[in-house]
Amino acid sequence: MQLKIMFFMLIALLTGTTITLSSNHWFMAWIGLEINTLAITPLIMNKKTPRSTEATAKYFIIQALASTTLLCLTTFNFWKTGEWDIDLTHPLPTSLITITLMMKLGIAPLHFWMPEVLQGTSLKTGLILSTWQKIAPLTLLYQLSTEFNTNMMIIMGLLSVLVGGWGIINQTELRKMMAYSSIGHLGWTLIIMPYYPNLALLNFIIYxxxxxxxxMTLNKMMQTKMSDISTSWSYSPPLLCMMMLVMLSLGGLLPLTGFLPKLLTVLFMTKKSMIIFTTLLIITSLLSTYMYIRLTHFMMMMLTPNTTASSTSWRPQKTFFSLFTLSATISTLLMPILPTIFIL
Known part of the structure; x- marks a missing residue:
């Protein structure tokens, strides 16, 4: 893809998300979501392979179905209330709108497209799908947080954590693992959103x-399979150690950053006397934690951490950016701000 076209698509992604974030009107929010969908589709198909074509078709069909349903439901809401404002949503279509937005996010049980689409695209596009594309639908859910059906949100959140943990265990493809990781972390976000929307926002930002x-690390080391990790010490041992810490942080191990939102979620749910749901949430999250620990063991123990004796021509040049340092620091060392969060 030409650089100008890619730049235009990235600008369109930024524009679509900005429109959705800044709008209090259902139709304008829908337009922003549609711009996002149309902008990301050429990026998914950038590799020009049968798998990427299949991933593009799956993504477009699912997003088009969700967008059509969302437009119909918001029109029904306008018919009921006489307003297009997001804050004045009628209780009847609210649950269906929530399910539609969850389909866009890839929340279980509407998650089946997410691993396949991520597997069929590049790591850079997968990064956009896993992070930036979640912002607009999650913002709409944040605005609807006072109208949620709480039981439905908790059940779908628990199911997402279970599916994310169960699905990640059997994977050898790193992109599918990141897809199931996204499903699991969004489950934590959904569970706490009806009670503490700001904590849900913190959870998503940390994720x-x-x-x-x-x-960024996987793309830098050009790794897409689990078997590639054990032989990546020769590229950059410090970078692999940092990736190991980030994986443990994704698993939610103390004292890394990933433990922070899980701890706060468990504490706040315990304050709400939701002991059974909290226990189920902790048990289901152990599946993904086990897989991250297993993957870390695979990275650390399968090969001694020695670089090769001579530099060969096929080894890429090690160029690192300041964004690596910033992301690595926040991903692993944010736990000390916990007292500040409690004060706020």
Whole structure:
């Protein structure tokens, strides 16, 4: 793809998300979502392979179905209330609008397109799909947080955490693992959103930063399979160590950053006397934590951390950016701000 076309698509992505974020009108929010969908489609198909073509078709069909349903439901809401304002949503279509937005996010049980689409695209486009494309639908859910059917949100959140943990165990493809990781982390976000929307926002921001670090590292080392990780010490041992820490942070291990939103979610749900749901949430999240620990063991123990004796021509040049340092720091060392969050 030409650089000018790619730049135009990225600008369109930024524009679509900005329109949705800044609008309080259902039709304008829908337009922003449509711009996002149309802008990301050529980026998914950039590789020009049968798998990327299939991924593009799946993504476009699912997003078009969700957008059509959302437009019909918002029109029905206008018929009921006489207003297009997002804050004045009628209780009847609210649950269906929520399910439609979850389809756009890839929340279980509407998640089946997410792993296949990520597997069929490049790591850079996968980064956009896992982070930036989630912002607009999640913002609409944030605005609807006071109208949620709480039981439905908790059940779908628990199911997402379970599916994310169960699906990641059997994977050897790193892009599919990141897709199931996205499903699991969004499950944590959904569970706490009806009660503490700001904590749900913090949860998503931390997940987004950790995902950026993971995708950037995988793209830098050009790794797409689990078997590639054990032989990547020769590229950059420090970078692989940092990726190991980020994986443990994604698993939610203390004292890394990923433990922070999980701890706060469990504490706030316990304050709401939701002991059973909290216990189920912790148990289901152990599946993904086990897989991250297993993958870390695979990275650290399968090969001694020694670089090769001589530099060969096929080894890429090690050029790192300041964004690596910033993302790595936030992904692993944000836990000390916990007292500040409690004060706020």
């Amino acid at each position: 987004m930063i950790m995902s950026i670090m993971m995708f």
